[in-house]
Amino acid sequence: MGLYRAELRRLVKRRFVRYLTLAGLLVLAAIVVTTFLQNQKIGPAALAQAERSAEQEFRAAVEWTEQWQAECERSHASGSPDLNRFPPDCADIGVPTRDSFPAANYLPLTFIFAEEFPATLYTVASLLFLVFLAAGASFVGAEWSSGAMMNLLLWRPQRLRVLFTKLAALLTGVVAVTVPAVLLWTVAHWLIGALRGSTDGMTAGRWQSFALTELRVVVMVAAAAAVGFGLAAIGRHTALALGGVLGVLVLGQSALSFVAEAVGVRYPEAWLLPVYWIAWMDSSIELTDHRTCAGAPACVPPTMELTWVHTGALTAVVVALVLTVAAWTMRRRDIT
Template sequence: MNLYRAELRRLGKRRFVRYLVLAALLVLVAVVAGAFLSNEKVDADAVAQAERTAEREFDLAVESAARWQAECERSHASGEPDLNQFPPNCADIPPPTRDMFPAEYYLPPTFVFRDDFPATLYTFTGLLVLVFFVAGASFVGAEWTSGAMMNLLLWRPQRLRVLFTKLAALLTGVLAVSVPAVVLWTVAYWLTALLRGSAEGVTVGAWRSFALTDLRSVALVVAAAAAGFGLASIGRHTALALGGVLGVLVVGQSGLAAIADALQVRYIELWLLPTYWIAWMDSSVEVTDWRACDWRAGCVPPTSELTWLHTGALLVVALALVLGVAAWSMRRRDIS
């Protein structure tokens, strides 16, 4: 039997992976449904209603300010003004102006595809990264724990071939789920914009940018699955991968942030993983060296740009290191 097809079948039959992926997809469906139901299209009637609401709120604010000023004047006229509640000069109570109540504040929520869609990919990517990291770790970790890996190596003694065939089968499954999912996610939000929002201003360049972000999203999901697989292979247990990532995210990040702060390093955001996450998803992020300025002198702090290429290079290096150690461990350690 072909080893690759056997591993694909094994991946598909793992109930934990199936239920985990199904639960994630149902959550994504619920998120899209919630966005569809909570938004509505803004037409001329909605704009007119918002204008009336803004005018009404302005009138109420004017009346409230007038009452407040009158109470202030009565308090001062009593000879014992309550300075804890009123200013020394009642004229300092500013009356509201009409521009403080723009009609846009009173419009119903509406989904603007060009402005709002990129933020939805954070939800999509974050959930699938978590799910496929766990699935990748479980796919190989459970086989070490159950002894199935030892039985497989009796049938196919080529250790590295077995390891990387498993990885190839895993990544094939990840792509088979994540690529259609991100396409359907984009289509669902496009329909939400058409039916419950606005699809104006979406140019060819905007579509190209969205497509590249979709690709980066899928690439990050694939990398998460491979990282989970590699870490579980090193420790020969699913828990090592989960514990390792938890340690990096909680203990490691807190420790690095504390060390960077103590050493007063420049661009402290570069020591934090969320910065790289934003750079990857948004294509770039600007970091600021807040320590470089004496604010009393009014200087402008220097900035530096972190792009998705920088993040991608670090991701490739980290992934190569994890998989390299996993391959070395598979080749050198006893199978027992």
């Protein structure tokens, strides 16, 4: 417990981790404030204004269409109509109807919590994923670069115990920040819905669905921190870990996409990590093989469903592999 408490203090004291986490939370707070200011509750005044705006747009469209028809008729009457601008029959220029300008299109933004909140979880998940990926890499990578790891191992020579105690302290910190952040994010957007939109339509089942998605957010953020930690432990440098992740996300994904398209695999999207991210957040995603029905109008293309289970299994394999290699290099390599 002494080593674990020391690592927790070390994590909290590390300025890069503190400032990066604070910056991420401030960005989330700024997004919440912006969302609050951009939305408003729809009342009788807003509905009346929307009706007036729709009516004005309709009248302007009718006036423009009538002018266009008159120009078309004059062009045809001249004996040499400009068919590049006008149709052969001026009657083909349809006059818009009032139904084409619903008042709903002119209402100000309003936040419907039940419909719009799930999409906001992508924002908090993506930002915290990046923040703690970098924080996890820095937590161990900076200690190798500064020589603090060598000093620590002189005091506590059990290499694997030190490594995994650091990881445990890191994950504790990640969960301690992510869980309140996600809960506050939920409360803030519920208040935005209550004050600047609507919270109607929330049932026990919908709340349960949101809670499960938020739980998956916490798990994925913790996995990102563990991967960043493991890569930095392998390379003994923060930049190497972040560079490796960037290489996989950009170069590796581009190469896999190109190869999948070139060899004509059945579901090329299944080789792309963003598809698994969507499956994790939305619980499932359906992929369609359109190539099978190329040139066959009556054909029904085959589909494949990826679920959060597939993403979870892939993530577990990646985390286990990275940490296993990190433990092996920690045990085998010299501490210099």
